[in-house]
Amino acid sequence: MTSTLNGKTVIVIGGSSGIGAAVAKAAAARGAQVVLAGRRLSAGNENGLRSEPVDVTDAASLQRLFESVGRFHHLVYTSGPSVRAKTLAETDLDEAQANFNVKLWGSLRAIQLALPFLDEHGSISLTSGQLGRKAAAGQFIKTGINAATEALGKQLAKELAPRRVNVISPGVIDTPAYAGLTEEQRLAMFAKAGGALPVGRVGQAGEVAAGYVLAMENGFMTGAVIDIDGGGLL
């Protein structure tokens, strides 16, 4: 069966790495024209897909991205900062604000600037994370960003209709987000986190990408939060 993504244009902001790169690959495999965007990309071609530079903290940069692509059908937003776990008491709030600026404000900035170009029957897929609904000491930044993203996803599903808005909430996924750890630390963290889950392991980017594909393809899905976390919220 032909995918509803066939021939559609999909912009993946955060497509330069991890979950975003996996979404781009999955959408392209279904016949979509994919545009990858991220700070480390330049205008050209990355692994056979169109690439464009963007910094989500800079409105002019986002505007340039949307103008260069023109009309498109699906916006996927996976950009996220590297956040260090720290208590509120230990945190420099300017640093926390910069983290919110990338993932939460960046997504709102991107949506606002995308609207004139986004097809009326298209969709927006945002990214939260299980810490939005799982209280853990030292994680107030991720909890705040992800909880707000999920609330706004539902609110925007009403406000932007008939465009559809969904949120994908990953659990612990093996991506370059953990590149700051040594190989030994990373494997130990994955073994501990995965061992505590019903599925017994952490997730892979391709497994989470399937949620974004569902959100883009399914015309009856809006205002949803799709948990792909190996049972981490149970």
Ligand SMILES: NC(=O)c1ccc[n+]([C@@H]2O[C@H](COP(=O)([O-])OP(=O)(O)OC[C@H]3O[C@@H](n4cnc5c(N)ncnc54)[C@H](OP(=O)(O)O)[C@@H]3O)[C@@H](O)[C@H]2O)c1
């Ligand atoms: N991996 C997990 O365990 C996990 C769990 C829960 C939630 N998540 C969420 O899933 C999303 C994707 O994470 P990931 O694991 O795929 O991490 P990743 O591989 O580190 O990817 C992060 C992406 O964010 C982009 N980015 C960061 N700052 C940006 C900026 N100022 N402008 C534009 N793009 C920017 C990066 O692109 P450039 O460097 O090219 O700009 C990169 O493509 C994030 O929102 C993360 O919070 C991940």
